[in-house]
Amino acid sequence: MTSAAPITGFSLLRLLGRGNSAWVHLAVDEQGRRVALKLPFPETLADPESAERFANEVRLSLQLRHERLVIGHTGVAFGPGTHLAMRYFPEGTLSRWLEMGKLTTSESLGILADLAGALTYLHAQGVVHQDVKSQNVYLDSGRAALGDFGSAYFTTQGGKTAGSPFYMAPEIYRAEGSSPASDVYSLGILAYEMLTHERPFRGSTYEQLMAAHLASYPRPLVNQAPEVPRPLALLLERAFAKSPQERPDAPTLLRALEGALGRAPETGPFTPVTAAANPVVVGRHGPTTRGVGAASTLSSPEKPDRENKPAFWNPFKKR
The missing domain is CATH 1.10.510.10 (Transferase(Phosphotransferase) domain 1)
Structure with a gap:
């Protein structure tokens, strides 16, 4: 499979790329904006840890607002139509x-x-x-x-x-x-x-x-x-x-x-953003709401858990 199923409310123009967890399309939303539309792979949504990361990205992308951030326009964190529509950057990464x-x-x-x-x-x-x-x-x-x-x-x-x-x-x-x-x-x-x-x-x-x-x-x-x-x-x-x-x-x-x-710095003050009391996450049995626990070591999903590596991205794995 080389692309994702269409999402209601968007017209897909072309595939921009494929990341570790999702396709990214150039699309036009219902307001006529050109957006980068991130559509998770089925295997991303099937894996609880990967699905939780995507849900977290949707939540924070829609909450945070600053011109030097890639802000989200719309998003669905889980279930049918899961996606994140973001500001489009034509010059790439x-x-x-x-x-x-x-x-x-x-x-x-x-x-x-x-x-x-x-x-x-x-x-x-x-x-x-x-x-x-x-x-x-x-x-x-x-x-x-x-x-x-x-x-x-x-x-x-x-x-x-x-x-x-x-x-x-x-x-x-x-x-x-x-x-x-x-x-x-x-x-x-x-x-x-x-x-x-x-x-x-x-x-x-x-x-x-x-x-x-x-x-x-x-x-x-x-x-x-x-x-x-x-x-x-x-x-x-x-x-x-x-x-x-x-x-x-x-x-x-x-x-x-x-x-x-020689530029004037913009250091604030900023409008505070409040962390959601019950952030949306996706667990093994579907969407739930819960507080996030204390910091813990996270193994790379591309390596066995027993290796206990804190990095989730493995640059040495051949794709």
């Missing part, structure tokens, strides 16, 4: 642009400022994203927005620890849980990748990447990206410090990045 090597230093700093703005908003709302990476950053007219809230959670409710191995903070590898500082770490890794055109930590297996994040140190950013102002380069290096306490927060990064670009 940051990962595609990094592969083409077409970003200048100034453009990279602008994207990083946009992402720091997104994290500033999320953290002010008490939300931890947990999956900041190039594949979840979308571009349009030179501006960036952060998407994919499947692993995000409100700190007041707790959530399952998750991440992507190339960008995951040491405390997540150590199964100590995540925090806003973990998002800052991922942004720091992404900054290094964007500004130097190489990843700071490398490995061909999960275990090698874990060892690198826990104990290795990359070549200094101030040497690898000399065109970046030295104070800013040093601050971005602190973003991926091993200890969460040594990392700057998102507003600090935002102010520094906007200052380097």
